[in-house]
Amino acid sequence: MTLLRRLIRLLCGTDPVLRRMLKYWAATCVLYVACIGMLLVQVELGLSNPAAANGLIAFGGCGAFAFYLLIRANARLKLEPDQLAVAQAVFSLVCAFWAYAISGPLRAAMLIMAVVIIVFCMFALRPRQTLVLSAVAIAGMGATMWWLQAHDPVRFPPATEALTFGYLAGALLSTALLSGEMSKLRSRLKRQKRELTEALETIRLLATVDELTSLVNRRHMNEVLKAEERRQAAGADTCIALLDIDFFKQVNDQHGHAVGDSVLRCFAAAARASLREGDVLARWGGEEFLLLLPDAAPGDARAVLERMAERVHAMLVPGLDGRRISFSAGLATRRAGEPFADAISRADKALYQAKESGRARIVLA
Numbered sequence: 001m002t003l004l005r006r007l008i009r010l011l012c013g014t015d016p017v018l019r020r021m022l023k024y025w026a027a028t029c030v031l032y033v034a035c036i037g038m039l040l041v042q043v044e045l046g047l048s049n050p051a052a053a054n055g056l057i058a059f060g061g062c063g064a065f066a067f068y069l070l071i072r073a074n075a076r077l078k079l080e081p082d083q084l085a086v087a088q089a090v091f092s093l094v095c096a097f098w099a100y101a102i103s104g105p106l107r108a109a110m111l112i113m114a115v116v117i118i119v120f121c122m123f124a125l126r127p128r129q130t131l132v133l134s135a136v137a138i139a140g141m142g143a144t145m146w147w148l149q150a151h152d153p154v155r156f157p158p159a160t161e162a163l164t165f166g167y168l169a170g171a172l173l174s175t176a177l178l179s180g181e182m183s184k185l186r187s188r189l190k191r192q193k194r195e196l197t198e199a200l201e202t203i204r205l206l207a208t209v210d211e212l213t214s215l216v217n218r219r220h221m222n223e224v225l226k227a228e229e230r231r232q233a234a235g236a237d238t239c240i241a242l243l244d245i246d247f248f249k250q251v252n253d254q255h256g257h258a259v260g261d262s263v264l265r266c267f268a269a270a271a272r273a274s275l276r277e278g279d280v281l282a283r284w285g286g287e288e289f290l291l292l293l294p295d296a297a298p299g300d301a302r303a304v305l306e307r308m309a310e311r312v313h314a315m316l317v318p319g320l321d322g323r324r325i326s327f328s329a330g331l332a333t334r335r336a337g338e339p340f341a342d343a344i345s346r347a348d349k350a351l352y353q354a355k356e357s358g359r360a361r362i363v364l365a
């Protein structure tokens with residue numbers, strides 16, 4: 001890991017939610033830095049009082065640092081992201097009121113900051129919160145203007161302040177309404193994204209998993225086999241087995257289709273419990289299953305099938321009145337470079353022999 005990456009990890013952590021919150025915080029800081037730069041120019045040009053400007057710069061800097069700490073500590077504090085955003089917005093508004101009071105003839109430009117703060121809120125707040133915050137901005141700026149014209153009517157003529165306030169209130173209200181609309185749009189997009197993710201997950205499940213047995217379905221198994229054909233290392237054995245439940249038609253006829261379905265489910269669970277991690281069992285069709293045993297010698301594969309047969313024989317299926325289930329299997333070792341389709345075809349012939357010679361047995365192709 002490079003030094004820069006380590007530093008970013010140290011400062012921003014690894015949690016994506018935390019990183020997103022810090023990204024907004026950093027965007028606010030860029031704005032603070034730009035404002036501080038312009039405030040220093042104002043002081044340089046004699047348009048603002050240096051002591052008051054320094055006070056505001058220190059207040060803004062400490063506040064920004066405090067918010068960084070607050071966001072980093074939020075894993076323990078568990079504040080909602082919108083609570084933090086409201087606190088940050090209120091703090092920024094106080095800075096804007098202060099900047100207005102000390103910016104002399106440039107003060108009207110500071111009102112833009114109040115509007116920008118409300119625009120920022122559309123990314124983090126609900127419409128109602130944005131409206132309340134706009135009301136706070138109007139009230140706060142109104143109080144600042146009233147205080148200034150009451151204490152220094154020469155520099156802050158009451159009529160000018162009143163008109164400026166009118167313009168600001170109009171701008172803030174319309175921005176708040178637009179931000180509210182944007183917040184609604186954002187919520188709708190978020191909901192649609194969540195629904196889309198869920199729908200994609202359902203489609204992925206439907207495309208890969210057999211609904212009845214929860215095993216891999218035939219379509220997905222074909223993909224697994226293609227991937228296995230590409231992966232297989234030279235010299236490593238791979239076995240493939242076709243399994244077919246014996247007398248399944250009788251089960252359906254004598255106990256009903258629902259019990260037949262239960263047999264398929266129980267068989268799948270029992271068979272899967274006998275497998276290693278890398279083995280794949282798929283429902284190939286009706287009551288037929290295909291088992292892929294990568295890197296397994298025929299002797300090992302036979303042992304797996306025998307263990308599976310014992311488990312299947314031991315299982316008690318509800319509604320089957322104690323009747324035991326067995327299966328027949330055709331087992332084939334895939335030859336080097338042989339397409340799986342050919343190995344499956346040999347396994348199928350071996351399965352036919354297993355059925356012909358009395359069922360409940362494993363025949364090697």
Ligand SMILES: Nc1nc2c(ncn2[C@@H]2O[C@H](COP(=O)(O)OP(=O)(O)OP(=O)(O)O)[C@@H](O)[C@H]2O)c(=O)[nH]1
Binds near residue numbers: 286
């Ligand atoms: N309950 C249930 N039955 C199914 C399903 N899919 C296929 N079947 C039934 O499985 C039965 C398969 O019958 P056969 O192919 O004659 O096989 P079998 O009775 O097991 O005979 P052998 O394989 O020769 O031992 C048919 O009756 C199908 O209707 C399913 O999803 N649920």
